[in-house]
Amino acid sequence: MNLPKTVGVISLGCSKNRVDSEMLLGQLQAEGIQPVSDPAQAELIVVNTCGFIQPAKEESIDAIFEMARYKETGCCKVLLVTGCLSQRYPQALYDEMPEVDGFLGVANYGRVMEAVRSACAGQRPLLTGEGERFLHCGRVLTTPPYSAYVKISDGCDNRCAYCAIPLIRGPYRSRPYEDILGECRRLIRGGVSEITLIAQDTSRYGSDFPEKKLLLPDMLRAIDAMEGIHWVRVLYCYPDTVDQRLLDTIAALPHACKYLDLPLQHIHGDLLKKMNRRGSPEYIRQLIQMCRQRDILVRTTMILGFPGETDAQFQELLSFVKEARFARLGAFTFSPEEGTPAAEMPHQVPEAVKRARLDQLMLLQQEISLELNQARVGTVCQVLVEGFQDGRYVGRSSLEAPEVDGVVAFTARQKLTPGQYVSVRITEADAYDLYGGAI
Secondary structure, three states: OOOOOEEEEEEOOOHHHHHHHHHHHHHHHHOOOEEOOOHHHOOEEEEEEOOOOHHHHHHHHHHHHHHHOHHHHOOOOEEEEEEHHHHHOHHHHHHHOOOOOEEEOOOOHHHHHHHHHHHHOOOOOEEOOOOOOOOOOOOOOOOOOOEEEEEOEEOOOOOOOOOOHHHHHOOOEEOOHHHHHHHHHHHHHOOOOEEEEEOOOHHHOOOOOOOOOOOHHHHHHHHHOOOOOOEEEEOOOOHHHOOHHHHHHHHHOOOEEEEEEOOOEOOOHHHHHHOOOOOOHHHHHHHHHHHHHOOOEEEEEEEEOOOOOOHHHHHHHHHHHHHHOOOEEEEEEOOOOOOOHHHHOOOOOOHHHHHHHHHHHHHHHHHHHHHHHHOOOOOEEEEEEEEEEOOEEEEEOOOOOOOOOOOEEEEOOOOOOOOOEEEEEEEEEOOOOEEEEEO
């Protein structure tokens, strides 16, 4: 079989997976295999899977079977499966999915052409061993051309009791500092003005280097000084590795978004210990106060229905959310993942109770979010233009991260193009989005 001429990539899960998919596309394009947006037109289809929690695994499996149908209804000659699910269950997928022509794990993205050639030769490669985590290759951005994610590490050492990521991605490894800065410079030269730094734990960056000299604050300062950068944002920080130096750096740098993604998961001390989360409830409250003192917006996530969570502990979480008044809060119900300590813990909470708690928390957060958004009415913010729909331009301020937060919808007398930055006066607000007019 000749090599495919076109490729379609289905990227599932987090933005870290998206970066891996963009690296895959970069390697394939370098070999003359051109990306297409319609999988029906792709001779090669790659499904980059997520295996974090059960719903994500189910979505990945559904996507694999859906893409396999293009072997009959489309142009597909080769179907590859990559990412977390193939890393976690390589042999089971290999045995149970004969429709798939090859599998790559999370450390084998650099072997994608090897897998393609092997599959075209009639073999079924299964490449899930240890390999190179940080590739030196081009990227094909799947984000808008003015915005990009940059991955600064891989793996995780936190070993939260509920999380399978260390089982899939292995121990924490920081990406070489100069590699990151070099990629940022290339992206900015290519027209990117917003960079979002991502990892399983961004605030731990550099702690595994022998001398621990170059840490996240140093990286932020270096990116902030690059000509052409407009916003640099940090996602996925771990509370006990966020310190005063990092917060002071974010507060001081002109291009650093005053925004911190800080997954807390809970506030009750006993549950935090059972989750194997470091940092006491007192420290968490202190950290939030430190952010407030520097006008840094905090986004967080919570887990509902962790094994043994009582009604009283849930009520304490609700009280904490009322007290903290997070501008951004997401939540999910506990999913017992095989191989994790939490999956074997006693006193598993019934699904109906988990769902009821999730609904109650999100209703509370909706009220808080509405009040905080309404407090922004009358203010002026700089907005990155992203598109036009329903008679209004749509964009984000520095306080809205791409894909996960709300938007700013606004009118403007002049014609605007995506990637521009304009000043907008906020005139209305709902629980998630803001509305206004360009000034």
